[in-house]
Amino acid sequence: MKILITGGAGFIGSAVIRHIINNASDSVVNIDKLTYAGNLESLASIESNERYLFEQVDICDRAELERVFNTHTPDAVMHLAAESHVDRSITGPVDFIQTNIVGTYTLLEATRAYWNGLSDQAKKVFRFHHISTDEVYGDLPHPDEVESSEELTLFTETTPYAPSSPYSASKASSDHLVRAWLRTYGLPTIVTNCSNNYGPYHFPEKLIPLVILNALDGKPLPIYGKGDQIRDWLYVEDHARALYKVVTQGKVGETYNIGGHNEKQNIEVVKAICSILDTLAPKDTPYAEQITYVTDRPGHDRRYAIDATKISNELNWQPEETFETGLRRTVEWYLNNQEWCQHVQDGSYQRERLGI
Ligand code: NAD
Numbered sequence: 001m002k003i004l005i006t007g008g009a010g011f012i013g014s015a016v017i018r019h020i021i022n023n024a025s026d027s028v029v030n031i032d033k034l035t036y037a038g039n040l041e042s043l044a045s046i047e048s049n050e051r052y053l054f055e056q057v058d059i060c061d062r063a064e065l066e067r068v069f070n071t072h073t074p075d076a077v078m079h080l081a082a083e084s085h086v087d088r089s090i091t092g093p094v095d096f097i098q099t100n101i102v103g104t105y106t107l108l109e110a111t112r113a114y115w116n117g118l119s120d121q122a123k124k125v126f127r128f129h130h131i132s133t134d135e136v137y138g139d140l141p142h143p144d145e146v147e148s149s150e151e152l153t154l155f156t157e158t159t160p161y162a163p164s165s166p167y168s169a170s171k172a173s174s175d176h177l178v179r180a181w182l183r184t185y186g187l188p189t190i191v192t193n194c195s196n197n198y199g200p201y202h203f204p205e206k207l208i209p210l211v212i213l214n215a216l217d218g219k220p221l222p223i224y225g226k227g228d229q230i231r232d233w234l235y236v237e238d239h240a241r242a243l244y245k246v247v248t249q250g251k252v253g254e255t256y257n258i259g260g261h262n263e264k265q266n267i268e269v270v271k272a273i274c275s276i277l278d279t280l281a282p283k284d285t286p287y288a289e290q291i292t293y294v295t296d297r298p299g300h301d302r303r304y305a306i307d308a309t310k311i312s313n314e315l316n317w318q319p320e321e322t323f324e325t326g327l328r329r330t331v332e333w334y335l336n337n338q339e340w341c342q343h344v345q346d347g348s349y350q351r352e353r354l355g356i
Pocket of ligand 1: 031193
C-alpha cells in the first residue's frame with residue numbers, strides 16, 4: 001500500500017512511520033505542517049528510505065491536499081495531525097478548533113473528492129483511518145468516589161461522548177465528522193481511540209518527558225492537584241503496531257479502543273521516573289525531593305481507563321511492553337538523546353506551566 005500519514009513528524013505519527021518503514025513493505029507519504037510539535041529529526045533513522053517521502057502541508061489547505069492526493073495517489077490515509085496538548089487548549093483553543101475540526105473536515109472533503117474518482121475496486125479497498133483519543137469519553141469513576149471496585153468501569157467503544165477540555169471537545173467533533181462522512185457519503189472510515197501514550201520522541205510539555213528533563217536539570221517536578229489523577233499508559237510503539245493492524249486489517253465503520261491495561265496515578269508515574277533516575281543517573285539527593293504540588297488543571301478529568309477487548313479479540317493485538325519495561329526504556333532514551341531534546345526546545349517553549 002501507499003499510505004498518506006498526516007502529522008507524521010509528531011510523537012505518535014513518527015512512531016507509526018518508523019514502524020511501517022522498518023517492519024512492512026508499504027510506502028509512506030508524510031504530510032505535516034511542522035508546528036512546534038513536529039520534528040523531522042524524529043524521522044532521521046528512516047528519512048533516506050526510498051519508501052518514505054515528506055511534504056510540508058497544512059491539513060487546512062484544501063488546494064494543497066488535492067495536489068498531494070493527485071500526485072501520490074494513496075491507498076489509505078492515517079490521520080494523526082492535531083493540536084494535542086490539553087494545557088495549550090485551555091490557554092488558546094483557536095488552533096485546536098482550526099486544525100482538529102476544520103482541518104479534519106478539509107481532509108475528509110479532499111479525501112472524498114479523490115476517493116470518488118477511484119475505480120470501484122480501488123474504492124472498496126481504500127481506508128480513511130482517524131486516530132483519536134480516549135479523552136472524548138470524559139472521565140470515569142475514581143477509586144476515591146466508589147464503594148465497590150465493580151463501579152470502576154472502563155471506556156468501551158459504545159461509551160457516550162462527554163469531553164471536558166477544548167482539546168477533547170475538538171477531537172470529539174472530529175470523530176463525529178468522520179462518522180458522518182461514512183454514513184452520509186460512504187467513505188470507508190475506521191476510528192481508533194487510544195489512552196495516554198509515552199515513549200521516545202515525546203515533546204517535553206507532556207508529563208513523562210517533562211518530568212525526566214526537569215529532574216535532570218534539578219528543576220521542580222510539578223504535580224497537578226494531589227496527583228491522584230489516573231491514566232492508562234501505553235508505550236507508543238505498541239500503539240503504532242495497533243494502528244498498523246487497524247489500517248490493514250480493521251473493519252470499515254468500526255471503532256477500536258486501544259489501551260495499555262496500565263492504570264497509574266500521576267504521582268505514581270512521577271515517583272517511578274524518579275526511582276529509575278536514581279539508578280541510571282544517581283546524584284547526592286533522591287530525585288523525588290524535587291516533587292512540588294501545584295494548582296490543578298481546570299476541568300481536569302480524574303480517571304481514564306480503556307477496555308481493549310475488542311481489538312484484542314478481533315485483530316489479535318496486545319501491548320508487548322509492561323509499564324515498568326516501557327518506562328525504563330523511555331528514561332534511557334531521554335538520557336541518550338539529549339541533543340534531540342535540546343533541538344525541539346529551541347523555540348519559544350521553555351517547559352513553563354501552561355493552561356492555568
Ligand atoms: P503531536 O502533538 O506530537 O503531533 C502532532 C503533529 O501534527 C505534529 O507533527 C504537528 O506538526 C502536526 N500538525 C499540527 N497541526 C497541523 C496541521 N494543521 N496540518 C498538518 N500537520 C499538523 O501529537 P501526538 O501525541 O503524536 O498525537 C497524534 C494523534 O494521536 C493526535 O490526533 C492525538 O489527538 C492522538 N492521540 C494522542 C495520544 C497521546 O497520548 N499523545 C493519545 C491518544 C490519541
